[in-house]
Amino acid sequence: MNYYELVFTVVDPEGFVKDLLIASLSEIGFDTFEDTESGFKAYIQAEQFNEHLVSEQLSDYKDQFNFSYETNLIPHKNWNEVWENNFEPVIVADKLYIRATFHPARAEFPMEIVIDPKMAFGTGHHETTYLMSEFLLQTEVEGKKVLDMGCGSGILAILASKLGAEDLLAVDIDPICVSSSIENAQLNEVDNMKTGLGDIDQVNDTGFDLILANINRNILLNHMSHYAAMLADEGELIMSGFYETPDLAIIQEEAAKYDLKYISHYTRNNWVAAKFVK
Numbered sequence: 001m002n003y004y005e006l007v008f009t010v011v012d013p014e015g016f017v018k019d020l021l022i023a024s025l026s027e028i029g030f031d032t033f034e035d036t037e038s039g040f041k042a043y044i045q046a047e048q049f050n051e052h053l054v055s056e057q058l059s060d061y062k063d064q065f066n067f068s069y070e071t072n073l074i075p076h077k078n079w080n081e082v083w084e085n086n087f088e089p090v091i092v093a094d095k096l097y098i099r100a101t102f103h104p105a106r107a108e109f110p111m112e113i114v115i116d117p118k119m120a121f122g123t124g125h126h127e128t129t130y131l132m133s134e135f136l137l138q139t140e141v142e143g144k145k146v147l148d149m150g151c152g153s154g155i156l157a158i159l160a161s162k163l164g165a166e167d168l169l170a171v172d173i174d175p176i177c178v179s180s181s182i183e184n185a186q187l188n189e190v191d192n193m194k195t196g197l198g199d200i201d202q203v204n205d206t207g208f209d210l211i212l213a214n215i216n217r218n219i220l221l222n223h224m225s226h227y228a229a230m231l232a233d234e235g236e237l238i239m240s241g242f243y244e245t246p247d248l249a250i251i252q253e254e255a256a257k258y259d260l261k262y263i264s265h266y267t268r269n270n271w272v273a274a275k276f277v278k
């Protein structure tokens with residue numbers, strides 16, 4: 001799958017313009033962001049990219065702030081390099097050490113996940129992966145049936161397996177993510193993970209005790225009724241990929257329509273992971 005990369009140069013003395021732009025782009029499907037010295041880069045799957053929509057979405061900000069961007073189509077090869085060049089180990093809540101194959105192991109951490117970064121999202125660096133991992137570490141997972149929707153590198157499904165999940169399904173719309181999840185599961189000796197390729201309507205299973213979904217606000221809103229139907233009674237839903245302001249209230253409102261009760265949320269740089277229960 002090819003991606004579009006928008007390279008932003010932002011004059012941002014107060015430090016909030018970048019966040020506004022990222023929030024706005026995530027509303028129209030951009031799902032990966034990377035800091036640069038002069039601004040940031042935003043990525044979207046090529047088939048979801050609509051140049052006109054981007055300029056419409058940013059038009060209000062154009063008059064108020066000083067920024068510019070250029071658009072590049074990037075094939076997988078370059079995407080691969082983006083991750084490999086930027087991957088540093090991540091430590092979550094002093095418990096979980098996430099490293100690449102080329103980093104040495106560190107025995108002082110009780111849990112470790114080894115990720116071959118490749119081109120799939122999910123190395124623990126992004127706030128949302130970090131927040132989801134942090135939430136998972138505090139969730140009762142032992143013996144549960146778990147769905148990881150939008151699995152990326154498979155990192156959350158792998159963590160769920162290490163925490164004792166019995167039945168695991170990892171699904172992504174991008175075939176590269178599915179194969180990356182399979183490879184990473186093998187690297188971590190996870191042998192109970194099933195995978196699926198496609199969107200939510202391709203998932204035929206129900207009765208999940210736990211659904212993990214780190215995607216983006218609009219896709220989560222579209223998926224909400226499915227998640228509610230696929231959860232077992234008292235099943236938990238942990239979602240991320242959206243902002244505290246203004247997205248959390250919108251997500252809570254949609255969840256309430258399907259009797260999903262809000263429990264709590266964590267934030268990091270305005271990104272959120274929120275837990276709901278059926």
Ligand SMILES: C[S@@+](CC[C@H](N)C(=O)[O-])C[C@H]1O[C@@H](n2cnc3c(N)ncnc32)[C@H](O)[C@@H]1O
Nearest residue numbers: 121122129150151152172173174177199214215
């Ligand atoms: C933000 S990444 C999360 C990856 C990983 N779960 C993590 O927490 O780091 C979102 C993933 O969702 C996938 N995705 C986007 N839209 C989707 C959809 N409609 N159905 C399933 N997966 C989707 C993307 O391909 C991407 O791998």
